[in-house]
Amino acid sequence: MNRTIALLTDFGLTDPYVGQMKGVLAKHAPNSPVIDLSHGVEPFCITQGAFYLWSALNHFPQDTVFVAVIDPGVGTNRRIIGCELGSRVIIAPDNGLVELAEYLSPEAMIVTDLSSLAARKAASATFHGRDIFAPIAAAVSTGEQLSLMGSKLPLRDVARTGISRPVWMENGVEAIVLHRDRFGNLILNIRDNHVLPERVVLPENPPRYPDSRIVRRAACYAELQPRTTGLIIGSQGFYELAVNKGSAAQELSLGPGDSVTFTW
Known part of the structure; x- marks a missing residue:
């Protein structure tokens, strides 16, 4: 059974970036429903992206694969992570985007370091959303396990920005x-x-x-x-x-x- 994929980015809708991500998903997971959570996150605003992501979790099907790409560190050595919250999965850069989801969701988050996949794929230095995140989401939505894609990452090592606590x-x-x-x-x-x-x-x-x-x-x-x-x-x-x-x-x-x- 193919899982729903939810897209969250700061790409806007003027450029072809969202369409290209959807094209990759249509190629590799043609039977997975794709829902636009939002592409209007203010550019580079991890705080807002983290809020959008957490606020959406309970309003989507339980097994949704969320692809969150607010990624000012694209092309650097920042990690790519896959986070499991119960049956939900979040694919995101490790830059604080999952902080509210981790802090405010009752399930214990299990994190897999997917960074090694970047070296295995023919990826541009500036568009990992299309070249890495979308293919990972397609694979997960069609049944592949995160545990087979990388090694576990301790929660203490996941990036945080301090937005979760006043x-x-x-x-x-x-x-x-x-x-x-x-x-x-x-x-x-x-x-x-x-x-x-x-x-x-x-x-x-x-x-x-x-x-x-x-x-x-x-x-x-x-x-x-x-x-x-x-x-x-x-x-x-x-x-x-x-x-x-x-x-x-x-x-x-x-x-x-x-x-x-x-x-x-």
Whole structure:
């Protein structure tokens, strides 16, 4: 039985790169459904890619093969890894893309170092997504075992960037922006199982409207007063900064990978 393949890249849709990856998959795994998770990750933004990847895991079939190619280190000695989370598989560069998936998923992650495959394939130095990642995904989706493709890699050796854990202080927290959606909402790396105060304060560098330094919790966007920044638990299970019918990203000049500190 052929497994579903999900593609996540920062390639965009203007160039032929996504199409070439799909062509390789169609050649080597013609019966595997291919779903575009997203090709709109901001270029080189591992933080956003890690968020997209984790947020998608539970919404795809259990045996999906995820191919995540946000790979600013392509052509270097960075590792290529295959990660097993239960029956799900993630093929990715070892640069932090799997950090949230490892930290937030209940299954123990098993990691295989697939880097040796790069030396065996006729691969370009700049497009491993087409030349290495897609053929690996096709092989896995049609039944080949990761254990036959490389050696096991201890979890402690997998690259991490620190995006999985906010930094808690006595009277505040430092969070990282995982994602800025098209509405300007800023998804933070603070899970919904944390209880934040009803009111927190942003740093001294004020936004355009001074009152926006005071951030209040709200249940939904419509509860926020105009030009007021709020903290909402969003659909992905994280707190997010939002402005009712406005853009928190523009208001606060923040984007994926940026840090923000709340005090109370």
